[in-house]
Amino acid sequence: MSSNETPRGPVDSSRVPRYAGPATFARLPRLDEVGRTDIAVVGVPFDSGVSYRPGARFGGNAIREASRLLRPYNPAQDASPFALAQVADGGDIAVNPFNIEEAVETVEAAADDLLGTGARLMTLGGDHTIALPLLRSVAKKHGPVALLHFDAHLDTWDTYFGAEYTHGTPFRRAVEEGILDTSALSHVGIRGPLYGRQDLTDDEKMGFGIVTSADVYRRGADEVADQLRQRIGDRPLYISIDIDCLDPAHAPGTGTPEAGGLTSRELLEILRGLASCNLVSADLVEVAPAYDHAEITSIAASHTAYELTTIMSRQIAAARKENEGK
Ligand SMILES: N=C(N)NCCCC(=O)O
Ligand SMILES: [Zn+2]
Numbered sequence: 001m002s003s004n005e006t007p008r009g010p011v012d013s014s015r016v017p018r019y020a021g022p023a024t025f026a027r028l029p030r031l032d033e034v035g036r037t038d039i040a041v042v043g044v045p046f047d048s049g050v051s052y053r054p055g056a057r058f059g060g061n062a063i064r065e066a067s068r069l070l071r072p073y074n075p076a077q078d079a080s081p082f083a084l085a086q087v088a089d090g091g092d093i094a095v096n097p098f099n100i101e102e103a104v105e106t107v108e109a110a111a112d113d114l115l116g117t118g119a120r121l122m123t124l125g126g127d128h129t130i131a132l133p134l135l136r137s138v139a140k141k142h143g144p145v146a147l148l149h150f151d152a153h154l155d156t157w158d159t160y161f162g163a164e165y166t167h168g169t170p171f172r173r174a175v176e177e178g179i180l181d182t183s184a185l186s187h188v189g190i191r192g193p194l195y196g197r198q199d200l201t202d203d204e205k206m207g208f209g210i211v212t213s214a215d216v217y218r219r220g221a222d223e224v225a226d227q228l229r230q231r232i233g234d235r236p237l238y239i240s241i242d243i244d245c246l247d248p249a250h251a252p253g254t255g256t257p258e259a260g261g262l263t264s265r266e267l268l269e270i271l272r273g274l275a276s277c278n279l280v281s282a283d284l285v286e287v288a289p290a291y292d293h294a295e296i297t298s299i300a301a302s303h304t305a306y307e308l309t310t311i312m313s314r315q316i317a318a319a320r321k322e323n324e325g326k
């Protein structure tokens with residue numbers, strides 16, 4: 001979008017009832033309807049990397065359905081994200097469900113194409129395996145990025161059944177590949193049983209800091225966000241959100257649920273506290289609608305993606321304004 005073009009926003013829900021028509025994220029136009037976009041919301045229907053319950057391949061479409069109720073103004077960030085920048089639904093990346101290596105390559109190539117147009121990505125999973133190719137692509141563009149990872153799980157394990165590319169291993173691979181800025185790596189929401197104490201030692205050696213779910217409860221969202229912001233500074237930031245960072249009461253529809261998690265309010269508030277960070281792209285993974293009830297999980301996910309796209313669109317608008325002033 002050039003500076004004098006008005007973004008094409010969502011379908012007007014006062015004219016077309018929100019439950020009518022095919023679902024795109026937040027009822028936004030499809031990418032092929034707008035030509036190019038500042039932020040592409042893209043689905044990755046892939047869940048062949050899971051260690052327990054399958055079903056996250058259906059996550060993206062469940063989030064799109066639940067996002068019909070999102071409205072154009074975000075009071076928590078005092079912004080109308082879809083007016084500040086063009087946001088469009090880029091549809092799904094078609095990946096091979098029978099070949100994880102090939103799927104990982106396909107996601108990386110599709111992300112390269114989208115990032116190459118100048119767009120930022122808001123990816124809807126899919127299982128957590130897809131974070132690796134997305135990070136590879138982002139690092140090609142920005143160099144090693146800061147990573148903020150919301151999850152019950154570390155996802156820095158080595159292999160499962162000898163497989164290197166799984167939903168429990170993306171961030172170890174990313175550190176090995178040198179695509180993360182190891183001075184700014186954080187997990188938030190960690191809890192639950194591990195295989196052994198060594199999991200934590202390995203994770204720390206890779207450079208990760210941990211904010212447990214109990215830390216968030218004790219210290220509060222604002223203090224946690226302040227600490228994270230300081231660690232991230234002005235580095236290019238990638239946020240990866242596994243919906244199982246939330247308590248199963250807030251997100252039952254997921255494949256490896258763990259008790260004692262964040263509330264959706266805590267997650268949204270931490271994200272809002274990071275609005276000044278340089279968020280270059282994000283993913284939201286592990287929504288498995290077959291285990292959901294009354295769209296609890298996909299509604300939480302749709303609001304989470306809304307906060308993330310709001311952060312990105314505010315930054316795009318601010319950068320555009322600064323350029324115009326030059
Ligand atoms: N990324 C998610 N959701 N889970 C990883 C859990 C891996 C395990 O079963 O040990
Ligand atoms: Zn997880």
Ligand SMILES: [Zn+2]
Nearest residue numbers: 128151155242
């Ligand atoms: Zn995960």
